[in-house]
Amino acid sequence: MARYTGPKCRYCRAEQVQLFLKGDRCASGKCPLKGDSGKRSSTPGKDPKVRGKKNTDYGLQLREKQKLKRMYCMLEKQFHITFEKATKMSGVTGQNMISLLERRLDNVVYRLHFAKSRSQAAQIINHGHVMVNGRIVDVPSYSLKDGDTISIRPQSQNRNLFRENLSGFAKKENNTVSWLSLDVDAMSGKFLSSPVRSEIQDLQKVNEQLIVELYSK
Numbered sequence: 001m002a003r004y005t006g007p008k009c010r011y012c013r014a015e016q017v018q019l020f021l022k023g024d025r026c027a028s029g030k031c032p033l034k035g036d037s038g039k040r041s042s043t044p045g046k047d048p049k050v051r052g053k054k055n056t057d058y059g060l061q062l063r064e065k066q067k068l069k070r071m072y073c074m075l076e077k078q079f080h081i082t083f084e085k086a087t088k089m090s091g092v093t094g095q096n097m098i099s100l101l102e103r104r105l106d107n108v109v110y111r112l113h114f115a116k117s118r119s120q121a122a123q124i125i126n127h128g129h130v131m132v133n134g135r136i137v138d139v140p141s142y143s144l145k146d147g148d149t150i151s152i153r154p155q156s157q158n159r160n161l162f163r164e165n166l167s168g169f170a171k172k173e174n175n176t177v178s179w180l181s182l183d184v185d186a187m188s189g190k191f192l193s194s195p196v197r198s199e200i201q202d203l204q205k206v207n208e209q210l211i212v213e214l215y216s217k
Helices: 009-015 024-030 057-071 076-087 093-102 105-111 118-126 160-170 208-215
Strands: 130-132 149-152 180-183 188-191
Touching (some): 057 208, 093 105, 105 118, 105 130
Antiparallel strands (some): 149 188
16 A cells, blocks of 8 residues: 655644644654744745745645645545545535545544554554454545444454553543544444534644635636
């Protein structure tokens, strides 16, 4: 499976927003966009004069698409296929696209705290550690349906990776997102339904309508 293997902080610097591509490490103060991290926070590129130029409408639309695509750790072809599916669904295309992204198995594994990031979630799925409705699914882009049960297979539940990820979550005061349910002890969760757009807090800085305008040209 093709995937980006370069420095993830470069993506955050390019978009000038935290994409949490490293999970908890981004929230712990090591992000270059935080002034106290001691890391370079400017946008990547050789010419500093070009970085400060005002974006065109196309540039703004492109940056919005890149931001959302990178947050969900997808390649261009995968992302465009998701958009095409969203256009064929009834309702608002932008919200349909967000719904399809949230239904991805790698995203749900991440939101259930089985993994610290979506990229780690994809790796866990590829290695056959995740089950959907009692069957192993090794495709990160697998689209979940309402009521589907997602669990770590019994043979993998003793691995330190899952115990550490879930124990770290259990120590926090906030619960998992409202459209998912989680049983920490059983290492099992359920996809209840697609979230309402306003419920997805980490997408508040994303304007999906700009992405629709970009692809509609």
